[in-house]
Amino acid sequence: MTDTTAADATIASAKPAAKPARPFFSSGPCAKPPGWDAAKLASDSLGRSHRSKIGKARLAYCIDLMREMLNLPDTHRIGIVPGSDTGAFEMAMWTMLGARDVTTLAWESFGEGWVTDAVKQLKLEPTVLRADYGQLPDLDTVDWSNDVLFTWNGTTSGVRVPDGEWIADDREGLCFADATSAVFAYDLPWDKIDVATFSWQKVLGGEGAHGVLILGPRAVERLESYTPAWPLPKVFRLTKGGKLTEGVFKGETINTPSMLAVEDAIFALEWGKSIGGLHGMIARSDANAHALDKIVADRDWLGHLAVDSGIRSKTSVCLTVEGADTDFIKKMAGLLEKEGAALDIAGYRDAPPGLRIWCGATVDTADIQALGPWLDWAYATAKAG
Numbered sequence: 001m002t003d004t005t006a007a008d009a010t011i012a013s014a015k016p017a018a019k020p021a022r023p024f025f026s027s028g029p030c031a032k033p034p035g036w037d038a039a040k041l042a043s044d045s046l047g048r049s050h051r052s053k054i055g056k057a058r059l060a061y062c063i064d065l066m067r068e069m070l071n072l073p074d075t076h077r078i079g080i081v082p083g084s085d086t087g088a089f090e091m092a093m094w095t096m097l098g099a100r101d102v103t104t105l106a107w108e109s110f111g112e113g114w115v116t117d118a119v120k121q122l123k124l125e126p127t128v129l130r131a132d133y134g135q136l137p138d139l140d141t142v143d144w145s146n147d148v149l150f151t152w153n154g155t156t157s158g159v160r161v162p163d164g165e166w167i168a169d170d171r172e173g174l175c176f177a178d179a180t181s182a183v184f185a186y187d188l189p190w191d192k193i194d195v196a197t198f199s200w201q202k203v204l205g206g207e208g209a210h211g212v213l214i215l216g217p218r219a220v221e222r223l224e225s226y227t228p229a230w231p232l233p234k235v236f237r238l239t240k241g242g243k244l245t246e247g248v249f250k251g252e253t254i255n256t257p258s259m260l261a262v263e264d265a266i267f268a269l270e271w272g273k274s275i276g277g278l279h280g281m282i283a284r285s286d287a288n289a290h291a292l293d294k295i296v297a298d299r300d301w302l303g304h305l306a307v308d309s310g311i312r313s314k315t316s317v318c319l320t321v322e323g324a325d326t327d328f329i330k331k332m333a334g335l336l337e338k339e340g341a342a343l344d345i346a347g348y349r350d351a352p353p354g355l356r357i358w359c360g361a362t363v364d365t366a367d368i369q370a371l372g373p374w375l376d377w378a379y380a381t382a383k384a385g
């Protein structure tokens with residue numbers, strides 16, 4: 001077939017024969033768990049009050065499953081809150097910040113969003129540690145007498161923190177981790193985390209709607225001992241009369257949840273449990289990232305935006321494409337979508353032009369492997385066109 005030469009690689013422009021069986025590589029909402037079908041979701045709680053016996057039982061079961069799957073220690077509470085990951089993280093910011101100085105870390109779009117919240121909305125004057133897309137700021141310079149905000153896995157740059165070693169054991173400030181693309185893909189060191197947030201539509205492949213808020217004991221202490229200077233909307237309020245509203249962490253949600261989203265999350269969690277729990281999920285994500293690494297290593301025209309593999313995401317893997325601008329990426333992604341070979345793989349709008357391929361646990365490794373020849377085809381076709 002006609003070939004295009006890029007760098008040292010020769011790229012076949014023939015359409016590959018086999019397509020990924022499930023071409024869902026979006027970085028959020030992400031692929032549903034293998035075998036998922038809407039008809040398989042339990043429906044007895046639908047059309048019922050979330051405060052009914054069954055409603056409360058399903059919410060509590062969902063919380064229990066998350067706790068079990070995450071190996072969350074008894075020291076940490078876990079609750080379902082409104083507004084997806086953003087709601088959960090902003091709830092934590094609005095209720096706890098202002099008590100001491102703040103440091104915000106940003107190396108991609110979502111971390112930058114928390115900086116904007118801290119500076120422009122809460123009018124705090126945080127120390128901001130930034131790095132360009134593909135890199136991390138120097139974590140060793142973080143002052144842990146401050147409250148510290150960061151994203152565990154930067155979904156739009158594919159850069160994650162290497163581990164929790166840089167988080168001081170004797171910190172005076174609180175550690176706030178937006179961990180939405182990290183939870184269920186890494187073994188998180190809960191003793192280092194005072195606040196963590198995530199949403200179901202990432203590694204679990206659940207539905208968007210609700211956020212999950214995890215609070216360590218020092219975060220609860222802050223909530224019970226500190227009243228922020230600004231007003232708190234009802235959906236952010238976690239205390240009453242100076243005491244934590246414990247019901248939120250038992251399934252008594254602040255306002256009405258989508259029980260359909262809850263049932264869907266339960267399906268995903270039960271699937272996760274069936275494949276070996278957290279470590280089974282981590283293994284699938286690792287295998288996917290490894291398969292994608294091989295595709296990148298075999299092609300001179302593809303690269304990792306995060307050059308350092310020690311800080312490279314295993315979920316939202318961001319790739320550079322030689323010579324590509326936004327239009328070229330759009331063309332490639334459009335070609336692949338039209339063929340049904342890969343959906344939603346253009347990089348995030350604020351990130352440098354490139355591809356972003358979700359490697360979380362709900363993606364099948366065989367589908368990542370099948371993607372390689374399709375990337376070749378799309379690259380060659382976009383170049384030729």
Ligand SMILES: Cc1ncc(COP(=O)(O)O)c(C=O)c1O
Pocket residue numbers: 027028083084085086087110111151153154155156178180181199208
């Ligand atoms: C790191 C990070 N933080 C926050 C968000 C916002 O999440 P949500 O849409 O669940 O509010 C995302 C979404 O992709 C994200 O990747």
